Amino acid sequence: MRVLILDPFHGAAGDMITAALLDCGADKDIVVRAMKAVVAEPKISRVTRAGIQALWIETKALPVHRTLDEVLERLDAATPHMPEPAMAMARRVFERINTAEEEVHGGHVHFHEVGADDAIADIVGACTALHTLEVDRVHILPVTLGHGTGTGSHGTFPIPAPATAAILRHTNLATISGIHVGELCTPTGAALLAEFQAAAGAPGELPAYTIKALGYGAGTRDPAHAPNVLRAMIVETTGTTGGHPEDTVDILETNIDDVSGEMIAHAIGRFMDAGARDASATPIVMKKGRPGYLIRVICLPETSTQIAELMARELGTLGIRCIPSVHRFIAERTVEEIDVEIAGTRKKLLVKLGWMHGSVYTLKAEFEPARELAAELGIPVRDVLRVVEEQARRQIQS
Structure with missing residues (x-):
């Protein structure tokens, strides 16, 4: 099982999450294209935070106060430039924020900091990055919130901010205050983590795993006493029960x-x-x-x-x-590329394999790539699926 582990040990903000996912292997071109549809092309650079190298994303935009409908209109501009599932997730993130703001301030609220173009770009970028990683699960370690007070458009507020607390109240995310003064988890960060957990599912206690990719996303501040970064890991779980997961x-x-x-x-x-x-x-x-x-x-x-x-x-x-x-x-499963030839055309198509006791006992061609090839060749998709699976069996058995 391919699992994304997010470790917000120094809190979470939208830019930190996006940067960590990019550093962990998310498709940079797709993510940047989606973010550019909302605001100018973000600046992505490698920085050091208390000795740890991390990616830092900087998006420039003026502060704007918007309603949920106005934010969704801004998202509409990015629709042609990002995958549909990522766009649907971004909308749900803002719905979470809107629900929290209404709980705190009443109906007909305006987003403040989270309604600015840079915050919208961060949410679009994070949702797109998660989509490109193609993970089976998301596991989120305890979120450090910070403590004390902060200052925003509504004046001085306790930490965690009221909207952040309202978002987290509707999740099972574990949180700690930590020892650092200041706001470490923003409403944007809380809403993204909440949606990631809901969409991809927290697996509870993870079995043994191997680390396949590692990334760090940097915050703007650079305190000397602790690295202001969020860590992301892509892992493959190896735990089994009775010989099968x-x-x-x-x-x-x-x-x-x-x-x-x-x-x-x-x-x-x-x-x-x-x-x-x-x-x-x-x-x-x-x-x-x-x-x-x-x-x-x-x-x-x-x-x-x-x-x-x-x-x-x-x-x-x-x-x-x-x-x-x-x-x-749950059978152990893998997805592999198979070289196939159909109607004189050679392609690499994806096939999902089911394994038992070290042998493939079932396989199935992935539908969408087969459908696209069928449309390209002008033949029924069932014929493509049949040929792909036949050739996959021959290649696996040889």
Whole structure:
């Protein structure tokens, strides 16, 4: 399993998260293109913070006060320049911030520091960077908040800032104050970490792992007593139980009979975007002989409460059953490039392999690359999938 571990031991801000992910191997060209769509091209440089080398991102923009709708309009400008899942995540980050601001200040709030173009660019950059890393899970270590007071557009505030505290209240993120005076975790940083955890799922206790990539994102300050950096690691887990990896999940269920097929399909997509491992709708006969659907969502225990609330909002249901801590078997899997030749065209396409006792027992061609090749060649996608899998089997067995 490919896991991103974020270690905000000196706090978290949007620019630090983006920089750490870039230093850990995120696609710089794609990230910079997305950020440029919001503000001028960011300056990315390597700096030293208390002896640790790290990437530093600087985006220049004037302070602006905006509503959520105005921020989303700014995001619209970046839509053609970033992957759709990353854009959807960026919108959810700002929805988290908006919810927190409304809790603190009441309705019809204006974003202040987090509404400036540089903050929008940081969120766009971080979400795009996470997308390009293609990780299976995100594991976030305790977030250092700092202590004391700070100063912002609303005057002097306690640390953590009220919006930061409101965002963290709706998560399972562990936090500590730390020994350093000042604001170490910003609302932008808290919202990004919260969304990363919800979207990619915190695995709880990690099994043994090997470190594949390491990166540091620098903050602006450079105190002598501690490195002002956020660390990111890409790791491959190696832990197994009974010879095969295991996962612990919750199963959420509800019966509905008054929601259209279009709304069910939309809701299932929302559940998957929110970090569900699987979601399905099964036709059933309910009490009094009424036809309906059983909606079943499989998710991590860490995200079950949030996804249950999402199920209630999207489906309008008044009750959701939770079957907690169900263990499921997970085959070891890899994704590999296979050289294939179809209709005189040679391509490298991706195939997902399932392993058991050191041997491949199942394989499946990745659909999207096969669909693109089918469109390019003008042949049915099922033919491409069949040829890719046949050639993959021959290559693996040879």
